[in-house]
Amino acid sequence: NAGVTQTPKFQVLKTGQSMTLQCAQDMNHEYMSWYRQDPGMGLRLIHYSVGAGITDQGEVPNGYNVSRSTTEDFPLRLLSAAPSQTSVYFCASSYDFLYGYTFGSGTRLTVV
Amino acid sequence: QKEVEQDPGPLSVPEGAIVSLNCTYSNSAFQYFMWYRQYSRKGPELLMYTYSSGNKEDGRFTAQVDKSSKYISLFIRDSQPSDSATYLCATLTNAGKSTFGDGTTLTVKP
Numbered sequence: 001n002a003g004v005t006q007t008p009k010f011q012v013l014k015t016g017q018s019m020t021l022q023c024a025q026d027m028n029h030e031y032m033s034w035y036r037q038d039p040g041m042g043l044r045l046i047h048y049s050v051g052a053g054i055t056d057q058g059e060v061p062n063g064y065n066v067s068r069s070t071t072e073d074f075p076l077r078l079l080s081a082a083p084s085q086t087s088v089y090f091c092a093s094s095y096d097f098l099y100g101y102t103f104g105s106g107t108r109l110t111v112v
Numbered sequence: 113q114k115e116v117e118q119d120p121g122p123l124s125v126p127e128g129a130i131v132s133l134n135c136t137y138s139n140s141a142f143q144y145f146m147w148y149r150q151y152s153r154k155g156p157e158l159l160m161y162t163y164s165s166g167n168k169e170d171g172r173f174t175a176q177v178d179k180s181s182k183y184i185s186l187f188i189r190d191s192q193p194s195d196s197a198t199y200l201c202a203t204l205t206n207a208g209k210s211t212f213g214d215g216t217t218l219t220v221k222p
Contacts, residue, residue, distance in 0.1 A: 097210070100202075
């Protein structure tokens with residue numbers, strides 16, 4: 001049981017490049033979310049999903065796309081990277097959101 | 113105005129002290145409340161959750177919610193150096209949408 005697995009752990013992108021941050025969980029959790037964490041700003045919700053085929057926007061969705069074709073995977077796509085997207089990205093999942101989320105170890109992204 | 117405001121810290125206490133960490137929230141739609149602990153360069157881990165006003169205890173940790181004043185607290189008794197971390201409060205609506213505070217960094221000195 002690996003929990004929530006995020007890849008890559010580190011990434012450097014040039015402005016304008018696109019990429020996909022991967023997130024997979026093996027706990028059969030329906031609820032999954034993507035957050036970004038910037039210094040002094042806590043965690044901000046980007047997108048979330050309540051099950052396969054269902055996604056919704058969070059607080060800061062601009063510049064990011066998601067899809068949820070399977071229960072296990074919830075990739076986050078950066079369409080055209082900007083320096084403002086330099087951050088630490090966390091994926092989280094939950095069997096029942098009332099009982100909190102299990103977080104991955106994060107992806108540290110730098111856009112130059 | 114942010115929907116969840118957390119005392120910014122940082123907080124530094126001697127080992128054995130009682131620690132109080134506090135948040136306020138503004139949205140009455142928030143029904144569920146959680147505290148997460150985050151060690152440096154790691155993902156947050158859930159410490160406690162509650163959905164009602166009152167106290168919930170788990171070992172040295174007590175979570176307190178006052179819905180009438182929209183106030184959330186986490187108390188740590190007999191604090192240990194291993195408690196040194198950033199603590200994040202979080203609120204949740206019935207739809208599963210979560211909002212986090214900015215975190216309070218705690219250092220417990222031996």
